[in-house]
Amino acid sequence: MAESSAADKSVQVKLVLLGEAAVGKSSVVLRFVSNDFQPNKEPTIGAAFLTQKCRLEDRVLRYEIWDTAGQERFHSLAPMYYRNAQAAVVVYDITKASSLEKAKSWVKELQRQANPNIVIALAGNKLDLVSAAASSSSASGDVSEDEADDATATPGEAPAAGESDSLRQVPREEAQAYATEAGLLFFETSAKTGEGIVDLFTEIAKKIPIEHILASTRGGAGRPGAGSSRANAPRADVNLDDSTKPKEACNC
Amino acid sequence: MSTISTALRNFKEPTKDELTEIFFSIPSAASTPPAPKDEVTNKTEEVERMEINAVMSMGVHGEEDSYAGKLYLIAPYLTFASLDRKSVRLTLPLSTIRRVERLNARAGIYALSLALWHGSKIIVQLTSLRPTADLFCSLLRDALKIELQKGQMKKVKPFVKTCYSETLVTESATVADQEHEDGSLIAEEKDSGPRESTFHGGLGLRFKFPGDPRKLREASKIKLWTQYLKTHGRNLTLLRYPQCTRLVQVGLPNRLRGEMWETLSGSIFLRFSNPGYYEQLLKDNEGRTSASTEDIEKDLHRSLPEYAGYQSEDGISALRRVLQAYAFKNPELGYCQAMNILAAAILIYMSEEQAFWLLEVLCDRLLPGYYAPSMHGTLLDQRVFESLVQRCLPMIHDHFQAVDVQLSVASLPWFLSLFINSMPMIFAFRIVDCFFCMGPKVLFQVGTAILKINGEKLLQVQDDGHFLHLMRDYFASLGESAHPDSNDPRARAITRFQELLLVSFREFAVVTEEMIQGERRRFRSEIIHSIESFAKRSAVRNLRTLERFTKDQAGLVYDSLYRAMCVFPPPPATLPPPSLLTTDDQAGADKPETRIGLKTFQYFLSEVATWARDEKIVSNGFQQRVDRSVAEHEFIDRLFFFWDVSCRGALSFQDLISGLDGVMFNGLMENIEWFFNLHDKNKDGFLTKDEVLTLSETFLFIFRYEIGDAYLGAVSRFMSNAFEYGDALLPQPEEGDDSPAPLPANQPYLNLATFRMVVLADEILESFFETDLTASFRLDPLPESFDAAATLGPSSSSSSGILGDLWSTIATDSNKKMFNMFTDEIGKAVGKHQVVHKPSIGRYTTLEEPKARESLLTPGMRHSVSRGSLRSIDEKDGVRLTPERTTPGISPGRVSPRPVTPTQEKKRERVVSDGDSMPLIQKAAAALLERPQFEIDHVESEDEGDDAFGVGEDEDEGVDENVMDEVDAFLEAHDSGLTEADKEVAKGLIDAKPMK
Ligand SMILES: Nc1nc2c(ncn2[C@@H]2O[C@H](COP(=O)(O)OP(=O)(O)O)[C@@H](O)[C@H]2O)c(=O)[nH]1
Ligand SMILES: [Mg+2]
DSSP, rough: OOOOHHHOOOOEEEEEESSSSSSSSHHHHHHHHHOOOOOOOOOOSSSSEEEEEEEEETTEEEEEEEEEEOGGGGGGHHHHTTTTSEEEEEEEEETTTHHHHHHHHHHHHHHHOOOOEEEEEEEOOGGGGGGGTOOOOOTSSSOOOOOOOOOOOOTTTOOOOGGGGGGOOOOHHHHHHHHHTOEEEEOOOTTTTTTHHHHHHHHHHHSSSSHHHHHHHTOOOTTTTTTTTTTOOOOOOSSSSSSGGOOOOOOO | OOOOOOOGGOOOOOOOOHHHHHHTTOGGGGSSSSOSSHHHHHSSSSOOOOEEEEEEEESSTTTTTTTEEEEEEEETTEEEEEETTSSSSEEEEEEGGGEEEEOSSSSOOOEEEETTSSSSEEEEOOOSSHHHHHHHHHHHHHHHHHHTTHHHHHHHHHTTOOOOOHHHHHHHGGGGGGGGOTTOOOOSSSSTTTTOOOOOOHHHHHHSSSSSSTTTTTTHHHHHHHHHHHHOGGGGGOOEEEHHHHHHTTTTHHHHHHHHHHHHHHHHHHHHTTTTTTHHHHTTTTTOOOOTHHHHOOOOOOOOSSSSSGSSHHHHHHHHHHHHHHHHOOOOTTTTTTTTHHHHHHHHHHHHHHHHHHHHHHIISSSSTSTTTHHHHHHHHHHHHHHHHHHHHHHHHHHHHHHTOTTHHHHHHHHTTTTTTTTTHHHHHHHHHHHHHHHHHHHHHHHHHHHHTTTTHHHTTOHHHHHHHHHHHHTTTTSBBBBBTTSHHHHOOBBHHHHHIIIIIIIITTTOHHHHHHHHHHHHHHHHHHHHHHHHHHHHHHSOOOOOOOOOHHHHHHHHHHOOOOOOOOGGGGGGOOTTTOOOOHHOOOOOOOOOOHHHHHHHHHHHHHGGGGEEEEEEESEEEEEEEOOHHHHHHHHHHHTTTTTTSSHHHHHHHHHHHHSSSOOHHHHHHHHHHHOTTTTTTTEEEHHHHHHHHHHHHHHHTOOOSSHHHHHHHHHHHHHHHHHSSSOOOOOOTTOOOOTTTTOOOOOHHHHHHHHTHHHHHHHHHIIIHHHTTOOOOOOOOOOTTTTOOOBBBOOEEEHHHHHHHHHHHHHHHHHHHHHHHHHHHHOOOOOEEOHHHHHHHHSSOGGGGGOOOOOHHHHHHHHHTTTOGGGTTTBBBEEEETTTTTTOOOSSSSOOHHHHHHHHHHHHHHHOOOHHHSSSSOOOOOOOOOOOOOOOOOOOOOOOOOOOTSOOHHHHHHHHHHHHTTOOOOOOOOOOHHHHHHHHHHOOOOOO
């Protein structure tokens, strides 16, 4: 891999996953980072920390992913994790209506308390449970090229309401409408089949103001004492030392 | 959506007695559940406490030095600690004392010899004055008698059989035969039959213990411990001398570890005093689920999954039972992630019953508040840790500040999981050994040592991610040599882990338990405040609608609600019933929401509406204060049900917001309508005659403290007009918008239009509805003064006067009450005691001459009131009370906030700004670290090689010495606190004969 040249342009993006317990946050991350789906064996206290690179045109984004614990009582610790985050994925489970309510409350909290420029994506997970028949294996291939705030649904993806939808508790349209209104990216995903996962992270990457981040860090990128003034500024260090993490494959 | 908890109000400083209990690992009264068996339940009779100066020696020559210290009787325990509080420490259940004799010693020396169950003998020389010593002895005698009567003495024998140390000491040669004894659920019947070896043990006995026993020098450690336990007692009677701590510091041997953990932590006393409790608890809750069941289930397979025991159903179900049992015992705490890690860890070394009690001690005493729903203990200790780092490692602290790296990113899991989730198990368990032996300060010592050792690299860290990677790499390398390049082979042999412990306990010996306590004290209220304000913001954010309130105003409503909940906690019914909740998907759909009942509502309303409280201005010459109490009236109940739109008999925060919205933003006409509707019970648009009367009563209630007769007159005019118009309109409705002929049966009588007309006919009522009603709702914080309301934390008081400043230094509620009573009495004595009710509206008081109520006021009172802080007194007119229309934020009839002293103001300001920045929560960093797998933890399938208790084959000769080298590394000077002469006296006592 042409690491050194890529590293020069790689931008570090802090991303946090939030959502009710068991909606599939860890599974979504695992799918994205390892393209795998398996029971979560990692006991995490507070949050798990993973990194994954994501190529975008000529850029390489290095996601620093914070997968928070879902238990309600860790809620008050969440600000530790979303502070300075440039992106957030708020996950709900489309087969559980209450999880969307929780997601909305996370969105509100983020919009009020997190970095004001944060890119928030809403992800309705476990799509495979309601579209067993319809889910196509080509899912990760034909991506909707819709821009971030474009509200149109991924073409040809949503199965017609009805049929295998008995498990679905959150209509796609409802969530989409809410996301549009709240200014969020919106995806329905399945960590199990992989559907929508890559799109999710790619679209976030597109929406991140990379130029802005690069510009703001370029000036003070020198190591010592660099960030003394960035207590509240979005953090995005240029990672100069990617070669120390060779195991992290880029599957974008 | 949101639940509001006032639990943090109980998060107080431990009392002195509690600290003593904590120090000696004595179960607190609260953590001892009522035992299922009757015979044990009455043991909460008067707990006698006494402490006395004493010198303690072991009753054997040359075994140990004598130490000066303090002997405590805390029935049913006898405890001793040397003066330095660390060299010698013991906690003995009284039931293990088999014989007490007064020794026949030199004149002036008062000494007792205590023979303990395990055959050890200790001699305590009571060095306090004679009468004190006599008293102590008689209390001790009484306490022992009680234990004897309760049959506790008899319980010792069967109990100690469950302890591995007995087997170790008595049949040390054949211990290896017990290899496959899992002992997990051995019942403690009195006669466990001929089998002597019914000791409890953990999963490790079946699935092996983590690590290589040979490298861990298990055999040597067992040998050293066997010696120690033989001479110094064990399990219930362990005497802790310096050697004990040193042996713990080199790592407990696996087989003994579980028992030593329960002994050192004191959880053994809980198990001893609650026989059968664990099993009974499981039996009682068989087939039931709790609110935590689902959470527990999710984590079972992610609790040390690399350990063989948890790849088996046996291990998983043991873990499940222990966690569930704990959740049943303590439903308020229930289950918190990280408890699974602790439980899984300790179950490797101990039986379920042992683990259950140890978990209790961990959650309740050793890690207080760590796992509570608000996790306040965790947040507090993270704050304390940060401040320690600031103090001990200022460079690292400053660097982290500069690059905005959060310490808690890494340290949160260290504390929450006792390092088990961060380090290889074999190392983490050695820290846990020290933790149980030396207390929670160990976590702070090790934490700072980790940072110190990695200091240079940490100064290069630029963000949270780097920090985490660095820590991860460091933990993975703990087994490596700390000085790989050294020429000295001995130095090369020192592992990084050993280095870590050395730095922890040597360089950070300055971190003491007292220091931690002090730091906790310092930050406690800050943490409570930040958690509460976080909860408040969430609650406000999660409102379905703010109605016409701003966020800040909604916040003030929340504050009032919160204060009300502190005084009258809502019934637990609003929380999910702990053990009946079904676990289907629907359960989560209807999230529990805090709802308050009538009583809480009355209090709430008294906070926001002037007429819903009775306020008495009390002057006694020393101070002037306002005593408030909650008014009770049918109108308030009416309002409660009026606002209960979903008919649940309880109001949510949202209901209060919507309800208040209905009255706080309205003009004249809307207010009249609102008031009308409130009294129109069947909502048919008509008031019945009764309802008109009720409505009039409401007027009288609201106006009950207005000075003069103006309001009284207005109400009586209202009544006569209402009935006049009502009667006139009855047969033939005049108004165009009137409805068809009213049915006599329902007695509809007065419609809104007529009501409006009657009201508008009266100037006073008109202005009441135009402005006063709305203005009587005030959201600005009340100065504290409710008798019952002193729970309100760091807020202001509303007292002023000569002793005003003193007020702020009177800390507790009861003190304040006493002070008030005291000054009142003096005031009465000198004729300066005055009480006057404050009006709720306070407008038209001058329209008519004050009559009836004026008689309450004496000239002296006028003077003192005006001299005081009541701004609404118009001195020219004597007692005329006028509302303060011009002063925003001060409602009619409210004492001005002037008495707040500057320091209090400052405090309040600080609190406010803290709230805005959420210091801890935001500063506390993200934590994480998925648990890595560590090669070093891998179980060695090889036999443990300790069968013969010989020297390990491939180790060189001096294994024991090697172990002791490590021990000596920790050797500290232990000050016995005695002069040479004293030591001689103590030695002499060993041979003294009992007195006849
Ligand atoms: N069918 C299906 N199950 C999923 C999906 N994502 C997660 N799960 C399952 O949902 C459960 C919770 O997943 P987890 O990632 O631990 O949720 P988290 O608590 O939000 O991190 C696990 O049993 C997963 O196997 C998905 O896309 N489809
Ligand atoms: Mg997860």
